Amino acid sequence: xxxxxxLDVKKxxxxxxxxxxxxxxxxxxxxxxxxPQNLPSGVSTVQTIVxxxxxxxxxxxxxxxxxxxxxxxxVKTTDDASKQRIVALFRPCxxxxxxxxxxxxxxxxxxVTLISVDCLGTLPISDYTELAGKSEEDxxxxxxxxxxxxxxxxxxxxxxxPACLTCEFPVIDTADISIWTLGLNKDKEILLSANTPxxxxxxxxxxxxLTEEDPSERKTALEALIKAREESRDKLIQGVKEAVADIxxxxxxxxxxxxxxxxxxxxxxxxxxECFFESDVLxxxxxxxxxxxxxxxxxxxxxxxxLYHIGRMNHMITSCVACGQCESACPSKIPLLGIYLAxxxxxxxVFNYLPGKSLDEDLPLAxxxxxxxxxx
Amino acid sequence: xxxxxCEGTIGLNIDMNExxxxxxxxxxxxxxxxxxxxxxxxxxxxxxxxxxxxDADRIVIVGCTPRTYEEIIDKGALEAGINKxxxxxxxxxxxxxxxxxxxxxATDKAEFLVGGGxxxxxxxxxxxxxxxxxxxxxxxxxxxxVAGITAxxxxxKRGVIIHLVERNAELGGRAYSLDLERLREDxxxxxxxxxxxxxxxxxxxxxxxxxxxxxxxxxxxxxxxxEDGQKExxxxxxxxxxxxNLFDANRIPEYKYDDEDVIDFxxxxxxxxxxxxxxxxTGEKPKRLNFIQCVGSRDENKGNTxxxxxxxxxxxxxxxxxxxxxxxxxxxxxxxxLRGPDNxxxxxxxxxxxxxxxxxxxxxxxxxxxxxxxxxxxxxxELGEVMDFPTxxxxxxxxxxxxxxxxxxADMVHLPLxxxxxxxxxxDRFDIVDRRGISIAGCAQGPRGVARSISDAKKAASEIAxxxxxxxxxxxxxxxxxxxxxxxxxxxxxxCPYEAITMITVKDxxxxxxxxxxxxxxxxxxxxxxxxxxxxxxxxQLIGFTNREIMAQIDExx
Numbered sequence: 001x002x003x004x005x006x007l008d009v010k011k012x013x014x015x016x017x018x019x020x021x022x023x024x025x026x027x028x029x030x031x032x033x034x035x036p037q038n039l040p041s042g043v044s045t046v047q048t049i050v051x052x053x054x055x056x057x058x059x060x061x062x063x064x065x066x067x068x069x070x071x072x073x074x075v076k077t078t079d080d081a082s083k084q085r086i087v088a089l090f091r092p093c094x095x096x097x098x099x100x101x102x103x104x105x106x107x108x109x110x111x112v113t114l115i116s117v118d119c120l121g122t123l124p125i126s127d128y129t130e131l132a133g134k135s136e137e138d139x140x141x142x143x144x145x146x147x148x149x150x151x152x153x154x155x156x157x158x159x160x161x162p163a164c165l166t167c168e169f170p171v172i173d174t175a176d177i178s179i180w181t182l183g184l185n186k187d188k189e190i191l192l193s194a195n196t197p198x199x200x201x202x203x204x205x206x207x208x209x210l211t212e213e214d215p216s217e218r219k220t221a222l223e224a225l226i227k228a229r230e231e232s233r234d235k236l237i238q239g240v241k242e243a244v245a246d247i248x249x250x251x252x253x254x255x256x257x258x259x260x261x262x263x264x265x266x267x268x269x270x271x272x273x274e275c276f277f278e279s280d281v282l283x284x285x286x287x288x289x290x291x292x293x294x295x296x297x298x299x300x301x302x303x304x305x306x307l308y309h310i311g312r313m314n315h316m317i318t319s320c321v322a323c324g325q326c327e328s329a330c331p332s333k334i335p336l337l338g339i340y341l342a343x344x345x346x347x348x349x350v351f352n353y354l355p356g357k358s359l360d361e362d363l364p365l366a367x368x369x370x371x372x373x374x375x376x
Numbered sequence: 377x378x379x380x381x382c383e384g385t386i387g388l389n390i391d392m393n394e395x396x397x398x399x400x401x402x403x404x405x406x407x408x409x410x411x412x413x414x415x416x417x418x419x420x421x422x423x424x425x426x427x428x429x430x431d432a433d434r435i436v437i438v439g440c441t442p443r444t445y446e447e448i449i450d451k452g453a454l455e456a457g458i459n460k461x462x463x464x465x466x467x468x469x470x471x472x473x474x475x476x477x478x479x480x481x482a483t484d485k486a487e488f489l490v491g492g493g494x495x496x497x498x499x500x501x502x503x504x505x506x507x508x509x510x511x512x513x514x515x516x517x518x519x520x521x522v523a524g525i526t527a528x529x530x531x532x533k534r535g536v537i538i539h540l541v542e543r544n545a546e547l548g549g550r551a552y553s554l555d556l557e558r559l560r561e562d563x564x565x566x567x568x569x570x571x572x573x574x575x576x577x578x579x580x581x582x583x584x585x586x587x588x589x590x591x592x593x594x595x596x597x598x599x600x601x602x603e604d605g606q607k608e609x610x611x612x613x614x615x616x617x618x619x620x621n622l623f624d625a626n627r628i629p630e631y632k633y634d635d636e637d638v639i640d641f642x643x644x645x646x647x648x649x650x651x652x653x654x655x656x657x658t659g660e661k662p663k664r665l666n667f668i669q670c671v672g673s674r675d676e677n678k679g680n681t682x683x684x685x686x687x688x689x690x691x692x693x694x695x696x697x698x699x700x701x702x703x704x705x706x707x708x709x710x711x712x713x714l715r716g717p718d719n720x721x722x723x724x725x726x727x728x729x730x731x732x733x734x735x736x737x738x739x740x741x742x743x744x745x746x747x748x749x750x751x752x753x754x755x756x757x758e759l760g761e762v763m764d765f766p767t768x769x770x771x772x773x774x775x776x777x778x779x780x781x782x783x784x785x786a787d788m789v790h791l792p793l794x795x796x797x798x799x800x801x802x803x804d805r806f807d808i809v810d811r812r813g814i815s816i817a818g819c820a821q822g823p824r825g826v827a828r829s830i831s832d833a834k835k836a837a838s839e840i841a842x843x844x845x846x847x848x849x850x851x852x853x854x855x856x857x858x859x860x861x862x863x864x865x866x867x868x869x870x871x872c873p874y875e876a877i878t879m880i881t882v883k884d885x886x887x888x889x890x891x892x893x894x895x896x897x898x899x900x901x902x903x904x905x906x907x908x909x910x911x912x913x914x915x916x917q918l919i920g921f922t923n924r925e926i927m928a929q930i931d932e933x934x
Contacts, residue, residue, distance in 0.1 A: 080864075080881065081890035104865040105892070272913030273861050281914060281923040292931070315912035365910060366870040 002173075003200060004215075005192040005208040012141055013186045014060055017179070022056035024087055029206060030113070034073050034088035035059045042139075043132040044125070047073055061089055061117040061179070063140045064155060065128035069268035069323045071097035071107075078108040086112045087202070089179075091119045092172040093163070093323035096356020097268035099174075100319040103363050106271045113202050116175035118182040118218075120152055121164030124328065131156055144186065152225065153232075163324020163337050166233035170225050174358045177203065183221025191215065233341060240338035253339070254309055256332030259302040263326035263336055264312060269319045277308045313343060318364045320344045321356045377405055377490075378423060380414045380439030382469060389482045390473045395438075399490050404498055406432040415445040420452040427456035434462045434497045438490055440469040459502040461852060461920055466493035488933050495928040503852040503919055508899045510594030510813075512612040513844045514539065518586055518785065521549020523818025523829040524617035525568050530837035532575050536844065539579040539609045540572075541586055541600050543781070547572065549619055551826050554645055581607070585781075589614070589788045592875050593813035593900045613813035613840040616799060617833060618785060620776040620819035623672030623679055630742040631671065631772055637750055638743060638770045640671075641690060648697055653705075655768050662705050662769040665698060666752060667691045668740045669711040673775030682796040684775030684823040688714045689721060691773045692728045699731040707733045708765075710740050710754055718827070743770055776823035789814050790875055798822045812875055812900050815840055853903030853920035855896045861915045862893040868907035868916055869894055876900035877907060 009016045021035055033050040038058035045063035047070040050056055071094050077086060090098060095116045101107045122128070132139045143155055153165060171182060176199035180191035194200040194210055203210060244250040261278065264270050276282075282304055284292070293299050320340045327337040348354060350373065351364035379396055381387050392410070400408050409426050413419045414437060427435070435453055442449070442465040450460035468486045476482035515531055517524045520542030528538045546552070547569045572578050581602045588599040596614060600607050625633035625640055632638050636656045647653045655662050669687060672679030688711065695707045714725060714735070729735070738755035741762070745751075752765045778797035786793050791814065793799060799816045815836035818829035857868070859882055869877040879892040894907070894916070907916035914923055 079889045080892055104863075104867070106863065106865065270912075271863055271865065272915075273863055274913060276912065276914040279914065281927060363867075366867055 001212040001214055003194040003210040004213050005194070005203050005210055007190045007192060009187055009189055013144070013181070013190060014058070014062070014138070014140065016190060017061070018056060018059040021059045021087075021089070022053050023206065024202075025050065025056060026053040027206065029085075029202060030087040031084040032077070032086050034070070034077070034086060034090075036061050036063065036070075036089065038063070038140075043129045045140075049073065049077065059089070060140055061091065062120070062144060062181075063128075064121065064123050064143050064160075065125055066091060066093075066122040066161075066323075066325075067125055068266065069094050069097055069321075069325045071095075071101055071268040074098055074107040074109075074112060075101055075271070078112065080108055082108050082111055084111060087115065088112055089115045089117070090175075092116055092169045093119075093167065093321050094268070095172045095175050096169060096321040097323065099356040099359050100269055100321065100363075101271060102359060103366075104269075104271060104319070109359075113177070113198055114175040115177045115179060115199075116172045117179045118171045118222075119164075119167075120147055120170070120182075121160040121167065123155060123158055124161055127158045131158075153228070161324055161328060162236065163322060163327065165229065166236050166337070166341065167229050167322070168226055168233060169321075169356075170229065171222060172356075175199075180215070180218055182225070183217040183219075184215065191218075236338045237342045237345065240335060240342045243335075244339065244342075251306065254306055254334060256334055257305040257309065258332060259305050259308065260331065261308070262329040262331065263334075266325040266329040267312075267316065268323065268325070269316055269321070270312075277304070277311060313340070316340075317344055317347045318351060318353060319355045377408045377436045377438065377494075378414060378426075379408060379410045380419070380437060381410065381412055382440055383413055386439060386469050386473045388473060389476050389479055390468060390486045391479055391483045394483050395486050395490070398487050399494070402491075402494060404494050406430050414439060414452070415448050420448070420455075423452045424456045427453075427458065433458065434500065435464070436490065436493045436497055437463065437465045438468055438486075438493070439465070441465075441467040441471075459504075461503045462497060462500055464493040464497035464500070466490050491932040492929040495932040496925045499922070499925040499928045501919065501922070505852050506850040506854075506898055507847055508594075508850045509847040510612045510844055510899060512595055512610050513537070514609070514611045515840060515844070516541065516586075516596065516598055516609060516611040516614045517617060518614065519549070519617035519619050519818070519820065520544075520547040520580070520582075521617060521619045521818060521829075522551035522565065522826055523619070523820075523833040524549070524615070525565070525572055526830045526833035527615045527617060527817055527837045528572055528578060529568060530834050531841055532572075532577055534837070534841040534845070535577075536841050537577045537579070539581070539598075539600075539611060541581050541584045543583070543585055545583050547580070547582070550622075550642075551829075553642070553649070554826065579609070586785070586788065592878060592897050594897070596813075612844045613815070614789065615815045615817055615833070615836050615840065616785060616789070616820050617817045617829075618781060618799075618820045619779050620798070620823060621779045623684075623774040623777055625671055625772045625774050628671065628675075628678050631668065631740075631770075632743040632745065633772065635743070635745055635750070637768060638772065640772045640774045641667075641687070641694060642774075644694055644771045648694060648701070651701060653698060653701055658768075661702055664706045664767045665708070665769045665771065666765065666767045667695060667707070667709040667771045667773055668752075669709065669773045671772040671774045672777070674712065680775060680777050680796060682775075682823070683715060685715065685717055686823060686825040687773040687775055689716050689718065689724065689825070691771075692724055692733070694771070695733040696724075696728040696731050699728070699733060703732075709733060709735050711735060711737060712739065713737075718825075776819055779820070782820065791816075794822070796822065813840065813843070848899060850898040850901065851903050853918065854898055854901040855903065855905070855907050855916045855918050857894045857896055857907070857916045859893045859895070861913060863913060863915075864892045864894070866892070866894070867910040871906045871910045873904065873906060874900050874902050876902070 007016055021033055024030055025033055035048060036045050037048045038045050038060050045060050045065055046067055098107060102109050173195055176196045178193050180193055194203050244253050264275055322341055324337040330336060353361060353364050379392060396408050407430055411419050411422055435458055437449055453460055453463045466489050468489055472482055472486050514537040517528050517538055517540045520540055524540060525547060528540050531538050548565055552565055581600055584600050584602040586598060587601050590597045594612050596611050598609050625631055654660060669691060673684040691709055695709055698705055698707055737757040740752055740754040743752045750767050752767055754763055754765055756763050786799055791799055799820045817832040817836045869879055876897045877894050880895045882893050883890050905918045905921060908918045
């Protein structure tokens with residue numbers, strides 16, 4: 001049984017949520033908010049850090065765009081001495097990255113209350129801004145309506161980001177509070193589910209009464225959604241596995257890499273202060289370049305692109321939440337998401353670990369077992 | 377560069393002349409020499425001579441695996457004036473010559489391996505072993521039995537301040553109540569307790585228990601629950617002398633330990649100490665007394681698998697003593713085999729036989745009380761039959777097992793338990809540095825008698841006192857963590873098998889961000905490289921295996 005608060009929707013779902021978050025700050029339930037809000041231009045929605053209730057203007061976690069996986073905002077806003085209270089609103093893929101980063105001691109969750117939303121997916125940024133530029137009314141409300149009628153794989157004739165199409169975590173109910181909309185009538189009400197004592201305290205301090213219930217509509221809708229997405233995920237994985245079945249195939253897939261390291265820069269989990277692949281270790285002197293060319297006959301420039309990708313896979317694969325930001329940021333359209341999904345699924349099965357599922361499971365690398373992987 | 381042919385056993389599949397010709401061309405190579413046996417005296421002399429003749433500052437040895445003669449080769453280099461870290465052994469024996477048969481490709485592979493060795497040693501740094509002084513010189517002793525008391529006195533003798541934690545209200549442990557021929561409480565244990573109690577450098581905490589241990593070698597912060605509340609002590613090293621428990625004979629119901637006239641050896645000992653041997657139910661001297669050996673020992677079904685080592689000697693001692701105190705009492709010892717680990721055991725056994733103690737080989741099936749009389753049913757292997765044996769007093773030689781707090785303590789200091797649940801695993805095989813300044817003395821590491829507990833305690837005390845006083849030489853190969861680049865993710869801390877990494881709090885000098893970062897304790901680091909492997913940012917650098925060296929080597933190999 002979930003502990004639920006029902007919020008009546010008066011004007012629209014966004015206005016109701018905006019009021020909720022504004023009141024949170026106004027009533028001193030938190031010192032700061034981390035919430036996605038519409039840009040004044042209306043063409044995109046970005047994460048914001050808000051310190052003043054009057055600046056809670058256009059909270060919008062339902063926009064069909066995710067310019068960045070914003071888990072790292074909590075890396076930036078907390079440290080080991082943090083005392084200020086933060087309430088943070090994230091999509092499931094961001095939330096799972098938050099959990100991974102907390103386990104890696106990059107986020108101190110002590111004074112943070114996490115709120116998640118049911119996520120229907122996002123469009124590529126360029127598609128979204130183009131649509132938003134043309135739209136007369138609020139794009140999010142318009143698209144929410146459209147989705148209700150047409151299903152969830154294409155929106156206004158455009159494909160969702162592959163990461164969203166293959167996402168098996170459209171909701172995450174291990175955050176302190178989750179905002180439930182899936183399968184429910186958003187024009188009428190929103191459900192807030194308190195999943196942890198921290199979440200319960202916040203909601204009851206705001207004067208809400210929690211009731212125990214288990215809405216079956218959401219469960220049914222969720223099952224259908226996950227089933228559809230798992231099917232597309234398996235299809236994608238199969239395609240990638242065929243493409244990278246041998247070393248020449250793997251090299252072909254990575255051939256377009258221009259060594260820009262965008263995939264590392266947008267990865268929510270990549271947490272090193274200085275990336276190993278940008279450190280002095282891989283720098284060569286003029287003489288070394290020419291010696292190497294002399295010895296090997298020829299060297300590919302830029303160097304070490306394959307080493308970089310293999311290194312990143314090695315470092316990230318047990319924690320990858322498959323948010324697909326790497327693929328979205330790749331100027332050469334390397335199918336990174338599929339590679340990470342395929343590899344991630346195999347590795348995660350070996351360790352029986354789903355990244356970001358909950359805070360309670362230890363990271364595979366940080367767990368010492370005397371007997372392990374005897375058959376690998 | 378020395379090409380060692382291992383007395384002609386290398387070079388069967390590699391063309392050594394061709395290999396030498398090829399690598400000699402490389403600009404880094406000062407000279408090459410062929411030699412038959414670098415691990416022998418003539419080889420070592422040749423190495424020294426050739427090095428002293430040239431201006432070479434690094435050595436590559438092309439030959440066997442470093443696993444066999446690394447120490448000898450390193451010593452040769454040292455005598456030639458070259459730091460051992462500037463020497464690289466390239467293994468073309470096990471890794472190439474012995475496993476390939478095609479001459480051309482074996483020679484090509486050897487060339488790659490040698491090239492890797494050259495690249496690695498060209499990037500290597502000279503490393504000296506570092507003197508490490510441990511910040512705290514005091515020692516914590518857990519357990520105030522004979523081992524704990526001995527260790528404390530030995531340390532005090534060497535001027536070391538000690539903190540002793542004892543769970544019970546009195547010092548002395550089990551040995552306090554034992555009467556041994558060479559150790560009586562009024563001769564050894566009592567004066568030792570007095571001496572310890574009166575020493576002002578001894579901080580003795582009775583009725584106390586260790587609840588938390590943090591930190592590592594040289595700097596342990598220990599929380600103790602004492603009679604006066606919680607207390608924290610800071611020490612450099614720890615001696616665990618937490619003792620063992622005696623097997624509870626109630627766990628084998630057929631031995632009727634709940635019967636008044638069935639006692640364990642410890643209860644008998646008290647009777648013997650006070651010269652008050654009697655059958656509890658009647659108050660009279662026993663006419664027939666039977667010892668049952670291996671109660672709870674060597675018994676996978678109902679007790680422990682291990683042999684308790686001391687019970688045979690002990691029963692024989694008690695039996696002989698009974699014969700002295702009460703010559704008319706018939707004394708039988710029922711045993712599986714007699715095991716005596718100490719010198720003189722056989723003489724001891726023969727002496728008891730002469731005194732009239734009767735030894736019967738066989739497992740006792742059960743003890744019965746019928747019509748007020750005690751009987752036991754037992755096999756008699758030599759006679760090949762099952763016997764019904766009347767008796768009026770039965771003594772169960774219960775074995776020792778790991779004491780109840782052992783697992784908790786082991787978790788606190790991160791030591792593994794052995795198969796029998798004792799803390800034995802680490803002690804004798806590893807140097808105290810590998811054990812992070814933790815020694816184990818007495819029965820905490822397995823069943824043993826008083827004499828061996830005392831010698832354990834002396835060894836542990838002298839070992840730890842020496843290092844705390846003089847410091848130690850940290851191994852040349854060790855990890856270094858740059859706190860400015862450390863992300864504080866704790867992966868290396870969680871993985872370090874030696875607990876050489878601790879987290880310290882630092883403040884970023886630009887942003888004021890407060891962060892825990894990893895810090896290596898050189899006294900403990902063994903240079904295994906687990907940290908360097910775990911860190912995605914490559915922050916821990918293993919001196920002696922730096923990224924630069926390894927990358928250069930890999931570059932040559934592929």
